Amino acid sequence: MLKKTLSCFFLALLMASFFGCQGGDQKLDEAKEETRMDWWRDARFGMFIHWGLYAIPAGEWKGTTNHAEWIRTTAEIPLEEYDQFLDDFNPVEFDAEAWVKMAKDAGMKYITITSKHHDGFGLYDSKTSDFDVMATPFKRDILKELADACEKAGIKLCFYHSIMDWHHPDYLPRRGWEKNRSTEGAEFPRYVDYMKNQLKELLTNYGEIGVLWFDGEWEDTWTHEEGVELYDYIRSLQPNIIINNRVDKGRQGMQGLTAEGNFVGDFGTPEQEIPDTGLPGIDWESCMTMNDHWGYNKNDNNWKSSKELIQNLVDIASKGGNFLLNIGPKADGTFPQESIERLAAIGDWMNVNGASIYETEASPFEHLVWGRVTQKSINGGTRLYLHVFDWPENGELRLGGIRNEAIKASLLSAASTQLTVRRDADALVIELPKISPNSIDEVISLDIKGKPEVVLPPEIMADEFQFSDQLLVKLKAKDGFDVRYTLDGSEPNSSSTLYSQEGINITKNTVLKAKTFEGSNAASATSSAEFNKVSSQKAQAVSNLKSGINYAYYEGDWDQLSNFNPLKSTKKGTVNTFDYSAHSRDEYYAFSFEGYINVPENGAYRFYISSDDGSQLFINDQLVVDNDGLHGMVEKSGLVGLEKGNHKIKVTYLQKTGGSGLEVSWKGPSFIKTQIPASVLYHQ
Structure with a gap:
């Protein structure tokens, strides 16, 4: 995962x-x-x-x-x-x-x-x-x-x-x-x-x-x-x-x-x-x-x-x-x-x-590519319901990472028709009819001995999945098992690179795949992640900047953020940071904040907006975070590569009815997520 x-x-x-x-x-x-x-x-x-x-x-x-x-x-x-x-x-x-x-x-x-x-x-x-x-x-x-x-x-x-x-x-x-x-x-x-x-x-x-x-x-x-x-x-x-x-x-x-x-x-x-x-x-x-x-x-x-x-x-x-x-x-x-x-x-x-569906419990598996699983206890074991959204073209349904012995399998829609189940390394493989009886979700009933014992795929741990220079990635698996991985998108096997605790240094576009092994035998399904290197936007050559950020305040009824440029604002001013307290009414208003943000070093920066209702964040006129629409307090984020120096920043925010709130944060190569401080915000 x-x-x-x-x-x-x-x-x-x-x-x-x-x-x-x-x-x-x-x-x-x-x-x-x-x-x-x-x-x-x-x-x-x-x-x-x-x-x-x-x-x-x-x-x-x-x-x-x-x-x-x-x-x-x-x-x-x-x-x-x-x-x-x-x-x-x-x-x-x-x-x-x-x-x-x-x-x-x-x-x-x-x-x-x-x-x-x-x-x-x-x-x-x-x-x-x-x-x-x-x-x-x-x-x-x-x-x-x-x-x-x-x-x-x-x-x-x-x-x-x-x-x-x-x-x-x-x-x-x-x-x-x-x-x-x-x-x-x-x-x-x-x-x-x-x-x-x-x-x-x-x-x-x-x-x-x-x-x-x-x-x-x-x-x-x-x-x-x-x-x-x-x-x-x-x-x-x-x-x-x-x-x-x-x-x-x-x-x-x-x-x-x-x-x-x-x-x-x-x-x-x-x-x-x-x-x-x-x-x-x-x-x-x-x-x-x-x-x-x-x-x-x-x-x-x-x-x-x-x-x-x-x-x-x-x-x-x-x-x-x-x-x-x-x-x-x-x-x-x-x-x-x-x-x-x-x-x-x-x-x-x-x-x-x-x-x-009824009287079932959550799946013991994670992110199955072909569908979902529910389960319930039966005498002497567990019944797994395999919900197949995407019918396998080769007629074989693979359930990876399961260590239990299969008892029997059948289509839930035709319980008298038994399906063949075999063991293939870490997986139970069920042979299916060539065509799904139900294109929405055909359910396979699979009985296994005991409670599900599942070895989950290795967890791929990274602060980001986009980067501007290099990125350290770590893997985590069940104790007592080895992890082997590839960086070219191929399936890991027993001769693939053995993971060490120092981690994996990613420097280019990479598809990382990892699998858990017990000796030379695969013990889990494969986890996968794609990492992309992003180019950094150049800093803006600006001078005579002053502390704070400009705002324009509007009144009106919007369901989504508008292009405020042609609209006449009710008031304008400068604030230290993204402070929307200048509103004159409790509902039906909007703000646009514009200025510059000083970036301390080259690298990938993630910007976050938490808002009630809608908000958006632009860097150098590029939409980075889209949190638009009417909703309660929701946080969304986006990543952009930036060179050291000043960059244009714009935040728009609307409040219709109900609760209100706006928080703007960022995370950089050498600092954790924090609200954007006034010390890095400027205006002309």
């Missing part, structure tokens, strides 16, 4: 001891906690549903078509105008049993629906609020009907509930554009009491709830202490309920994992992404849309294919996670036809291959 893919893994190791923290004596409750999570870990697959008043405009408002469940704030709709949607909400085609049947037929084991999204509208009969479904012409408790249908079908019902509430008079802060909505008399603690009363209704009137899935915790008014208190309160109402980590403040951007610290929450919540590697000791669930929006948007036709969705499900299960796949129902209460078709295709695959 390459070092740069391990960041998530190491983060997981650091965090493992912090998930499931309940604020009490953990040791006494360990067995009970494991039992509480069992059904969820076994299920692997659930349906997310985002539905509310925002389905009525269907993503479109006054000529713009990029809205969905956030439409009240992204389109800046005044409260009194948004409230008029109450009169139009009448989903007469809603059929709870039909919804639940589609979920069950797709192989889903639980449904998580928005009891209340950020707009504050409730899909149930709330006695604590008039802003709910009973104030609409529909006047039916949607959650009660779903609860009854789920119980009948054996599906777990779960609720998404927003901490943030744009409708309640006591919720703070207001949206930045709500200039005419006063905060006078608003008391946030009173809002928290209101939210707790609503949660008590949800946990006492709708039977046993599987999960409470919180969101909207990122604003400063919500605190860690309130998160801990709310977690304990919910567990006092339903002791066996599972609660996601967004009840607390520790989530790190869209990766959804909790930072180091004593944070509560039972599982992490990656959003629209799948972690690169498995996360040992961490429960996590990746939530994802079928197109680009959570709520219904009639103009969004960027649908993921059934193939992509099925392979995402397999990828997530192979890494020990759950997949929460979203539906945005239409205003009439029906699912979009595109969603129905994809659910049916997933269901067809799950009808045959569901055993390879």
Whole structure:
């Protein structure tokens, strides 16, 4: 495995001891906690549903078509105008049993629906609020009907509930554009009491709830202490309920994992992404849309294919996670036809291959070129489910690095058809039919003796995979084994160069391949990495530079970074470093920083931007880091070769709604990653 893919893994190791923290004596409750999570870990697959008043405009408002469940704030709709949607909400085609049947037929084991999204509208009969479904012409408790249908079908019902509430008079802060909505008399603690009363209704009137899935915790008014208190309160109402980590403040951007610290929450919540590697000791669930929006948007036709969705499900299960796949129902209460078709295709695959998903554990292998693996214990051994995305042209499926003896193998779709398995050095090789019965993912069931004993390929450790002069690379393998490698892209064998602890000095474009050996016998599959030498950009000949960097501040509504040059800035100035505190409003603004950075020596430099929302970094007018788009705090990086001296630097940043943040860092040939200091920034 390459070092740069391990960041998530190491983060997981650091965090493992912090998930499931309940604020009490953990040791006494360990067995009970494991039992509480069992059904969820076994299920692997659930349906997310985002539905509310925002389905009525269907993503479109006054000529713009990029809205969905956030439409009240992204389109800046005044409260009194948004409230008029109450009169139009009448989903007469809603059929709870039909919804639940589609979920069950797709192989889903639980449904998580928005009891209340950020707009504050409730899909149930709330006695604590008039802003709910009973104030609409529909006047039916949607959650009660779903609860009854789920119980009948054996599906777990779960609720998404927003901490943030744009409708309640006591919720703070207001949206930045709500200039005419006063905060006078608003008391946030009173809002928290209101939210707790609503949660008590949800946990006492709708039977046993599987999960409470919180969101909207990122604003400063919500605190860690309130998160801990709310977690304990919910567990006092339903002791066996599972609660996601967004009840607390520790989530790190869209990766959804909790930072180091004593944070509560039972599982992490990656959003629209799948972690690169498995996360040992961490429960996590990746939530994802079928197109680009959570709520219904009639103009969004960027649908993921059934193939992509099925392979995402397999990828997530192979890494020990759950997949929460979203539906945005239409205003009439029906699912979009595109969603129905994809659910049916997933269901067809799950009808045959569901055993390879449910009650399985993460793969003991890493980065198999042909697909993924899930596993479960059987009497006397282990059943490996080999998910073959790319059918081998030679008809031989190679499972490298496994030391166990094979018992039998067959197609999961045709269990009576036995496949031949043979040993070839480090690998078990399975002879397959010439053509895959399923081009999306044909599953091979392979039974082996005992628990999997796998010798992983050598770990290739390098600070970078691009360099300007030379680069030291090190290899790491299981103790007691040798590592042999090649630098020309050829397959290592027993006569290839033996690795020594001093490392490998790379000075030119190189394809490094490495394999673990036990004596003269190969013991693992091959790891591979490509290293590229980059040319260095020449320094700029500039004079009369002054300390600090210029900024221009803009106000407007962007979903992506704009070319700010033709725009008129609201204000300009100079700051010591990338300081965006000069903004005049909390939302809907952007900055452009321009100047020079003094590079201390020739070499390869990696620049990092962590931002909420979008950002970009340019060196000498070349885009080096692209972190554009609307998202939570996310870090991206890029590498460039630079000569010693001054180089033009430009950073652009936009903030739309929600949280804000911008950090700009770098790493050079002789220093570790650090925020770019004011001492190297200049302007003319």
